[in-house]
Amino acid sequence: MRARKLAWSVVLATSLAAQAALAATAAAQPAAPVKAPACDPTQTEPRYRGKVPSPQQVLGMELGERQVTAAESDRYLETVAAKSERVISGTLAESAQGRPLKYAIAGKPNLLSRAGLAKVRAEAALLRDPRTPEALAKRITERGVPILWVSGNVHGDEPSGTDAALQVLRDLGDRTDCAATNVLDNALVIILPTQNPDGREAETRQNAYGFDMNRDWFARTQPETDGKLAMLDQYPPALYIDAHEMGGDSYFFPPNADPIYHETPEQAIGWINDLYGAAMAAEFRRQGIDFFNRDVYDLFYQGYGDTVPTTAFHAAGMTYEKGGESPYPDRFREQYLTQWVTLSAAAGKRRTILSEWRQMAVDAYAQGKAGQLEPNQIYNPPNQIDRPVPDRKVRHYFLRADDKAKRAQVQTIVRRLQRMGVRVERLSKPLTVPDFKAYGRPEAKTTLPAGTYWVPMAQGQKHWVQAMLNEDSYTPFPYFYDVTAWSLPLLGNVQGGSSGTELRPRASSVPALKEEGAEKAASRHGKAPKIGVLQLSETSSSARQSAGWLRHKLDREWKLPFTLLSPADVAAGKLGGVEVLLVPNGPAATAYNGLGDGGRAALQKWTQDGGRYVGWQGGTELAARLGLTTTQLSEPTSDIPGTLLRVDVDGKSPLARNVGATAWQFYSYDVVMRQADPAKVAVAYPATTSPDWFVSGFERGASELGGTAAVVDEAVGEGRTVLFGGEPNFRAFTDGTAKLLVNAILGPDPAPGAAILASPSGTAAKQAAALPQAESPIRVSVKAADAARTVALLRSVGAKWAERRNGGAVHYVIDNPRGLSVDHHPFAGRLASQIRKSGVTPIAVTLP
Structure with a gap:
């Protein structure tokens, strides 16, 4: 009977009734996991029970000898789930060509029951809700576990993260040593080895429709991305590992390069830089493995596998990049090392992570209530802020719904917000807004009609609301790993705007909108x-x-x-x-x-x-x-x-x-x-x-x-x-x-x-x-006074370029005939930092 009551209460996790139900049963919850004694995650000798067959027994080879196929990845994942009581499996989506996206959940057996998983989801929802009473939130942080994600192969031609994730899965499913039990006792781990099975089979970066799915996260146009985000909403991460490959033979892990989007929570940046980044730097130095950070990969565009988990879920979004020119066994080993070290670091800080994860939602609500936008910051001196976030309060966003021709676009935006946990309401009476700022227009007194959608900033998803409904991204630093604008209302060409006034609209909550079938x-x-x-x-x-x-x-x-x-x-x-x-x-x-x-x-x-x-x-x-x-x-x-x-x-x-x-x-x-x-x-x-x-x-x-x-x-x-x-x-x-x-x-x-x-x-x-023809070029613009130093640098890296001058600026369009992305190009990734080291302050550096 108690289990039945608990199961029912967790279904209502986000309501105040659920809060009371969980509070009432808190005394009956099992004791908090016992913290494992000091146990080195990489120097502890692995001990296997033997319940899970080895990769050799299932696939005829050990992981890392060669890349597994998408089908082999699925087969080994299902084998581990079938043989270990610590692992369950499922399919979160089908690819454009009909291949399954298989996932596994690893944890203590009592967490993997239906009631156990429901309880983990409910507690995560309560921690993300700023309305949850502090006493209840504290009890959850004392006894609960964070949800940690490991994913690989979003780019189909970057395979080694998949194989490493399968090794992590085997270890969590079968090892009995303290390094493995420390993770199992203090986390629920979700492993998605292959995010792009079609691209993996074709050995292409994109999926079958030509999409780079590491740019598709907020729009969710592809079934692979949409299914993944639906699963993330059920199991919101405190950590999201996204394993990639790049050019060369080194290894990248955070801290990241500037720019970093202004609404990125500071606690999450602290985890990224000071917890996980520091743990990996120490381990790589101990083992003498080459690595770099604070270069190439930024945290700006809100469509990546690190920025979206960070801004939308308050996770530590971790991009890992291993040089693809290394032998495959080395690529596999270093990918496994970063995944295992990161999971171990998270397990060792379980209470701190849950407490700070909770605090991010509370802080976001307070900022939204006060109308405060986070400022732009520089994390890698001597970079300087190129453009500050305006000193204007933003307490509300509004989307007008009175243009019938734009109905589908408005509802698409509302649905995207709702599916990321954003509270959306609708005006039941007209509302006069004294400082309404329509997108790209000056403030003006405006009366919004009944039916207008209202998105208050005073909610735990305040950072994501600003990321999606902004008028401008306020690019802080002129280095562009990707695009600099992505506002949903602008992309959809719908009418709306913002206000900083304290308003109390007459409005009602919008029920979850269903996806409308595609109209011919x-x-x-x-x-x-x-x-x-x-x-x-x-x-x-x-x-x-x-x-x-x-x-x-x-x-x-x-x-x-x-x-x-x-x-x-x-x-x-x-x-x-x-x-x-x-x-x-x-x-x-x-x-x-x-x-x-x-x-x-x-x-x-x-x-x-x-x-x-x-x-x-x-x-x-x-x-x-x-x-x-x-x-x-x-x-x-x-x-x-x-x-x-x-x-x-x-x-x-x-x-x-x-x-x-x-x-x-x-x-x-x-x-x-x-x-x-x-x-x-x-x-x-x-x-x-x-x-x-x-x-x-x-x-x-x-x-x-x-x-x-x-x-x-x-x-x-x-x-x-x-x-x-x-x-x-x-x-x-x-x-x-x-x-x-x-x-x-x-x-x-x-x-x-x-x-x-x-x-x-x-x-x-x-x-x-006569137009120049350039495939996926690298672009560098500098002041005319810096042209000689820039040319010397470009020559030193073997670049070929076309040059054009315009007033006091010189623009270099650098040939990239193979159309390589920045992470696979021989010198593009390090170019921005080399330019700065040469004493040049660029006008802009844009990478393919």
Whole structure:
């Protein structure tokens, strides 16, 4: 009967009734785990019971001899779970190609029963809830256990973390020595060996749809990411290990590089730097293993496997990177070492971790109630803060729901917030807000209608609320491992804003929104045309990703059939029957050459005979080279590494349907488009003097975009070209501009206007042909006075670059012909620190 009552109470864990129920039964709980005597985690001789078969017995080899396949990883995980009472297993998702994402939970047998796991989840929920009485929270910290996660292989071509995680699982399932029992007695460990089984089988960084899933965490577009986060919500981590590989043969573990996002909890940074980072540094020094830290890998973009666990769950998000040029046994051994040392360090600080984990939620609530945003900080002197967080109170965010055309986008945002534990309410009566600051606008007295969604900052998820609903990320330091803007309302192009006033709205809690089934895009526009997707290259990383993001939208969201084409297919006459040709990003010169004379002529004729060519980035450059536009393209002189800029939408354009007067364009070193005929400009960057001009994220020199075109729409013979300068479907989460794209695919033609004929010898074509071609380049911008030192450094590392000067700045675009990501590039990762060591303060350093 007691077990039944306990099980029922934990189901209601987050309610005040559950708090009382758990408090009442606290006296009946088992005694706190006895702290193990001093026991070195790496120098203790392992002792195995023999209940769990060895990898040799199951797989015919020992772990670390070679990388296991995804199927072998699953088989060994299930074997351990079947043979050990300390391990259970499950499947948290299926990959895009239908492979399971298997996980294991390891702990003391009494914790692995249904009631035991429910109790762990309930206690975690209570510690995360600032409303939980302190006496109850203290009892939980005395007796409870933290949840620790170990994961590997989010990048499919970085395999060794998987094998190491399987070894950790075997040790927790079968060892009897004090090092293993110390972890088992003081933690619940969740092991997800393979986060990207499709990529592991294909030996590609991305998944089957071309997504880098270490950039997908907040948007959850991929089933692998979504299932993982749903499991994290059930078992919220105090530690999340994300095991990667990189170039070279060294090892990286935190402390991290600057910049660090301003809403990252200080206690978590203390764990990352002073507990886990320090423990591993000591062990690596003892064993004489090469390592580095405070370089390359930052904690800024809120879409990584370390930043999201840290900001959203108040965990220590730990990125581990082992050099992929080491022999595989060494990669396996060092990955295992970091995982085992980290788990051991956490187990040794169980009470402290639970207490500080609780305190982070309490602090977040207090900050939100006071309207205090965390300031920007520098963690690695001599770096200096480039941009402080504004001294403005933010107590509330609001999302307007009175535009029926934006209903789906607003509900997507609300659902994403709710699924990360954010409390969302809805105004039951109109609310007058004296200091309402609509996104990208000045404060003004505003009355918000009933039905508006209200997200108070006074809650334990305050850090995550700010991360997701911010107007700007306030980049503190001009080094960019990834993008600098990701605000959900801006990405979705929905109306909303913030207030710092103490308000008491009349509102009711919003029940958990269910995911709406994908609506066929054609159902909103009529019969779908026959669509072709021209992927500009099979080997280019930018082409694979942009085409993959598009395939995801067409397959899963818009439900639009399409035919995938290559330049060789076009040359072979396979455009027949295609009505709309989508040409995403990729190397335009490669595609132009691959088309050959026959393919180029076929594409020109197809467009002039009535085809609709819709291109972006490299696809836009290709159209210009073919003479399919009069728009002139030029290389940017600004530094905009992945930023959102407001754009004006021509309401008379068929692209404007259900978009609104403005949208937010994601821009990252894209071509600048100038179109002399305003009638051909469907979307434009406002003049810098316009009240519409606003930039969210880092920029230097963005004013060059003022008054230029973001999207052009031009008649070509009987056909039409719609060309975007930037990516309208970045990572499949820029839903606002994706609506422009779906309108370009399915909407009507614009009002008749003067048509052009393909002119491959015209000015626009010549300018496009002269554009530099760079695959996933490294970009460095410095003051002119620092140019000589910068050139000397670039020469010393063997870089090849193109140089351009603009006023007092010099921009170096460094060739990266293999399209290597920064963590696999031979020198990109260390470049920022080398620049600083050379005495140069850069304007910007942007890595691929």
